Amino acid sequence: MENEVKLTTGVVVTFAIAVSALVVLPYMQVRDVKPPEGLKPYTSAEQRGRAVYIANGCMYCHSQQPRSESFAPADAKRGWGRASVPGDYYYDKPHLLGSMRTGPDLLNIGVRQPSKDWQLGHLFQPRAYVPESIMPSYPYLFEIKDKADPDEETVNLPPAHVPPGKVVVARPEALDLVKYLQSLKRNYPILPPEPRDTTGAPAAPAAPDAAKPAGSS
Amino acid sequence: MDSALLSLLGAFLLSMIGLFAFIWSLRKGLLVENPRAASVIFAKGEIGRVDDPALQGSDHAKLQAAAHEAGDSTDGADAAEIADRVAADRSSAFPVFMFIAFACMWLLFGGIAGLVSSLKLHWPDWLVSEAWMTFGRLRTVHLTAVLYGWITNAELGIIIWLMPRLLRTPLVGTMWLMLGGALVNIAIASGIGAIGAGWTDGLEYLEMPWPIGIFFAAGMVCIIGPVLYTLVNRKTESLYVTTWYHTAGLLWITLLFIVGKMPGVHFGVQQAAMNWWYGHNVLGLWFTPVAVGAIYYFLPKIIARPIRSYNLSLLGFWTLAFFYAQVGGHHLVGGPVPGWLITLSIVQSMMMIVPVIAFSINMGLTLRGRMRLGLYSPTLRFVMFGGIMYLLSSLQGSFEALRSVQQVAHFTHFTVAHAHLGAYGFVTMVLFGAIYFMMPRILHFEWPYPKLISVHFWLASIGILIYFVFLSYGGWLQGLAMLDPARPFIDSVVVTMPWLQWRSVGGALMVASHVVFVLHFLAMVLRLGPNRVGAALFADQGKALGVAHGE
Numbered sequence: 001m002e003n004e005v006k007l008t009t010g011v012v013v014t015f016a017i018a019v020s021a022l023v024v025l026p027y028m029q030v031r032d033v034k035p036p037e038g039l040k041p042y043t044s045a046e047q048r049g050r051a052v053y054i055a056n057g058c059m060y061c062h063s064q065q066p067r068s069e070s071f072a073p074a075d076a077k078r079g080w081g082r083a084s085v086p087g088d089y090y091y092d093k094p095h096l097l098g099s100m101r102t103g104p105d106l107l108n109i110g111v112r113q114p115s116k117d118w119q120l121g122h123l124f125q126p127r128a129y130v131p132e133s134i135m136p137s138y139p140y141l142f143e144i145k146d147k148a149d150p151d152e153e154t155v156n157l158p159p160a161h162v163p164p165g166k167v168v169v170a171r172p173e174a175l176d177l178v179k180y181l182q183s184l185k186r187n188y189p190i191l192p193p194e195p196r197d198t199t200g201a202p203a204a205p206a207a208p209d210a211a212k213p214a215g216s217s
Numbered sequence: 218m219d220s221a222l223l224s225l226l227g228a229f230l231l232s233m234i235g236l237f238a239f240i241w242s243l244r245k246g247l248l249v250e251n252p253r254a255a256s257v258i259f260a261k262g263e264i265g266r267v268d269d270p271a272l273q274g275s276d277h278a279k280l281q282a283a284a285h286e287a288g289d290s291t292d293g294a295d296a297a298e299i300a301d302r303v304a305a306d307r308s309s310a311f312p313v314f315m316f317i318a319f320a321c322m323w324l325l326f327g328g329i330a331g332l333v334s335s336l337k338l339h340w341p342d343w344l345v346s347e348a349w350m351t352f353g354r355l356r357t358v359h360l361t362a363v364l365y366g367w368i369t370n371a372e373l374g375i376i377i378w379l380m381p382r383l384l385r386t387p388l389v390g391t392m393w394l395m396l397g398g399a400l401v402n403i404a405i406a407s408g409i410g411a412i413g414a415g416w417t418d419g420l421e422y423l424e425m426p427w428p429i430g431i432f433f434a435a436g437m438v439c440i441i442g443p444v445l446y447t448l449v450n451r452k453t454e455s456l457y458v459t460t461w462y463h464t465a466g467l468l469w470i471t472l473l474f475i476v477g478k479m480p481g482v483h484f485g486v487q488q489a490a491m492n493w494w495y496g497h498n499v500l501g502l503w504f505t506p507v508a509v510g511a512i513y514y515f516l517p518k519i520i521a522r523p524i525r526s527y528n529l530s531l532l533g534f535w536t537l538a539f540f541y542a543q544v545g546g547h548h549l550v551g552g553p554v555p556g557w558l559i560t561l562s563i564v565q566s567m568m569m570i571v572p573v574i575a576f577s578i579n580m581g582l583t584l585r586g587r588m589r590l591g592l593y594s595p596t597l598r599f600v601m602f603g604g605i606m607y608l609l610s611s612l613q614g615s616f617e618a619l620r621s622v623q624q625v626a627h628f629t630h631f632t633v634a635h636a637h638l639g640a641y642g643f644v645t646m647v648l649f650g651a652i653y654f655m656m657p658r659i660l661h662f663e664w665p666y667p668k669l670i671s672v673h674f675w676l677a678s679i680g681i682l683i684y685f686v687f688l689s690y691g692g693w694l695q696g697l698a699m700l701d702p703a704r705p706f707i708d709s710v711v712v713t714m715p716w717l718q719w720r721s722v723g724g725a726l727m728v729a730s731h732v733v734f735v736l737h738f739l740a741m742v743l744r745l746g747p748n749r750v751g752a753a754l755f756a757d758q759g760k761a762l763g764v765a766h767g768e
């Protein structure tokens with residue numbers, strides 16, 4: 001090859017094809033997705049909790065994308081919920097789909113584990129509830145004191161995990177984070193059914209229009 | 218027909234047509250081999266003369282003897298061409314040194330952060346008292362430090378060193394390069410600080426907050442300018458393979474970073490698609506092409522034989538360009554994204570076998586009969602190891618992209634093992650080899666303790682093999698446990714425990730190898746150790762400087 005103009009043109013063309021296929025087309029396809037009726041926007045406390053989730057990198061161990069029954073049946077059986085659809089992420093900025101499941105999927109943790117006490121205690125010391133867990137403990141989201149102030153939330157831990165004569169109180173970050181976790185519920189019905197890629201074939205080649213990805217162009 | 222399916226077919230056909238159009242337009246002598254173009258890395262009369270600056274005089278002579286073949290030219294290399302090379306090397310020495318020095322610092326730092334993250338996965342209550350120490354942050358610090366700090370700096374150094382050499386012209390715009398390097402490293406350092414403090418954009422591989430990203434993008438623009446300007450002012454007629462890969466890589470990473478970091482454009486599922494488009498393209502359009510380009514230079518140069526087939530490398534380049542850019546969707550198999558996007562990515566992942574095989578055949582043929590030179594040259598050993606791992610990691614990747622394999626492997630440590638086979642076994646090992654070759658030419662000083670190069674090689678290669686083999690196995694068990702509804706989730710955690718511990722063992726060896734490498738580098742920079750100026754030793758007729766530059 002002798003010509004630097006051909007080289008750079010080729011480089012930019014390949015790049016442009018890839019941007020169209022993987023960035024622009026998906027954008028056009030999901031641009032018009034509407035939020036499902038059952039999905040509420042995050043409250044400001046939940047939004048703050050979401051920021052705590054991001055800042056502490058929970059998404060590097062927890063995905064938020066249950067797979068469909070036909071592709072990975074265990075997901076639904078574990079109570080992780082139905083396969084998610086684009087509309088479920090309507091309010092998610094940035095997305096937190098995740099790429100690891102060192103821990104369970106959390107898209108429906110608010111359904112599976114609504115208890116605030118459990119969530120706070122689990123964040124303080126996961127091994128108080130699941131002895132084999134390798135989730136880090138987050139003591140910096142809590143304070144250990146002699147006595148809680150009236151406006152503070154005491155965490156109800158199994159006794160062996162509280163230093164004798166002390167109480168564990170949750171910092172505001174921990175309370176917000178738990179509010180966010182409790183808000184993670186994608187158990188409302190969705191229509192049309194899942195636009196998921198489940199079989200070996202390209203999605204829905206012969207299916208009726210309703211089965212196409214929502215907002216398909 | 219379904220419109221989504223149509224767009225899928227469209228993108229695929231477009232890449233195929235584009236690919237053939239490009240190869241056709243460059244067809245000049247496509248079926249006739251082009252040995253002249255393949256030999257531009259040698260000065261006239263230089264083929265047959267091995268070159269490994271990391272070796273001392275007597276070891277270099279052994280390497281030369283082992284490589285000798287009947288019919289090799291014995292006249293000296295063309296003096297004018299060597300003079301060009303000396304001038305080229307001199308013009309780039311300072312900026313290249315800066316990039317490599319930064320790279321070494323980040324390597325040491327990032328490797329330690331990786332090891333601590335790895336230990337935390339089996340000692341979950343270790344170092345938890347402060348927010349910056351938590352796994353989620355430290356792991357991301359590791360990633361940013363090794364991907365942007367180490368690989369990116371080292372690759373920039375290699376590009377800037379090889380461009381003038383291959384174009385036989387001095388580098389222009391050194392000040393811009395220094396400015397660019399400073400901006401890039403300021404961005405990396407502040408990005409790492411921000412992540413430690415909990416300020417992150419939250420997208421994997423794009424964590425660096427976007428206001429800091431502006432510095433990174435500006436730095437890359439400052440670097441591209443002088444490189445392209447040098448390209449336009451070249452003295453050679455044809456562009457060598459390495460130059461294609463390096464020019465392309467630089468343009469790609471800059472465009473990628475700008476599209477990926479664009480604030481306020483991406484959202485929801487589309488953002489996830491963009492995220493992984495970026496994620497695999499950083500690997501496929503930046504780390505891989507620059508490392509492959511480096512192999513295309515250093516491997517033939519050390520063994521003193523031009524690459525076997527220039528045309529095969531052309532095919533390899535354009536297939537990589539057309540297929541690799543579209544594989545990002547394979548990170549979302551089973552996810553809530555349009556099905557056609559994933560299918561497209563899986564198809565292109567399989568198509569990636571073409572460039573990988575083209576590269577491997579070419580290198581295999583070039584090396585034929587000279588593989589044993591690896592016994593004499595540790596630099597060659599690093600580069601060959603990297604080349605083989607490129608083949609293995611990419612083949613693994615192509616099959617890993619299939620739905621049936623992703624069903625098990627996705628979301629598990631199996632992916633992490635593959636990630637290190639590629640980013641460490643392949644890219645990092647090639648970078649090590651390249652640095653061993655370049656530094657004596659940059660500093661005019663030999664590596665003070667050549668034995669340490671072998672120590673480094675064995676620690677790093679045994680370390681990565683332990684890391685890869687054990688973690689892949691553990692990751693696969695994890696995936697099977699997770700897929701089985703009859704087993705509780707915690708089983709998938711418990712089965713990985715021994716393998717996570719083995720990963721720490723492998724990782725500790727790798728970090729130890731980094732310590733050896735960086736100390737050796739420091740000793741060289743500070744001119745410690747036996748005082749040997751590289752040039753003096755294998756000079757025969759007082760052409761000291763010329764010899765130092767690779768005759």
Ligand code: HEM
Pocket residue numbers: 099421496500501504505544547548549566567569570573607610611612613614615616617618619623626627628632633635636637638639640643644
């Ligand atoms: C033909 C070439 C390749 C193909 C088709 C391929 C395919 C894949 C696949 C299917 C995954 C798993 C994604 C997931 O489960 O989430 C993956 C992950 C990865 N690959 Fe490759 N791979 C290839 C070559 C490489 C090379 C050469 C490198 C190194 C430079 C590399 C680095 C990575 C990394 C770092 C990840 C982890 C991404 C993450 O989840 O953070 N791959 N690759």
Ligand code: HEM
Pocket residue numbers: 060100102324327328329331332333334335336356359360363364367368632633636637640641645720721723724725727728
């Ligand atoms: C300098 C060379 C290295 C490079 C280029 C590198 C690259 C990477 C990449 C791309 C990832 C993301 C993988 C993913 O998300 O799938 C990663 C994660 C990781 N790396 Fe490295 N790495 C290097 C060295 C090390 C070393 C020496 C260790 C020590 C054990 C290590 C331990 C880890 C750990 C524990 C993770 C996190 C995995 C997880 O999220 O579960 N790395 N590294």
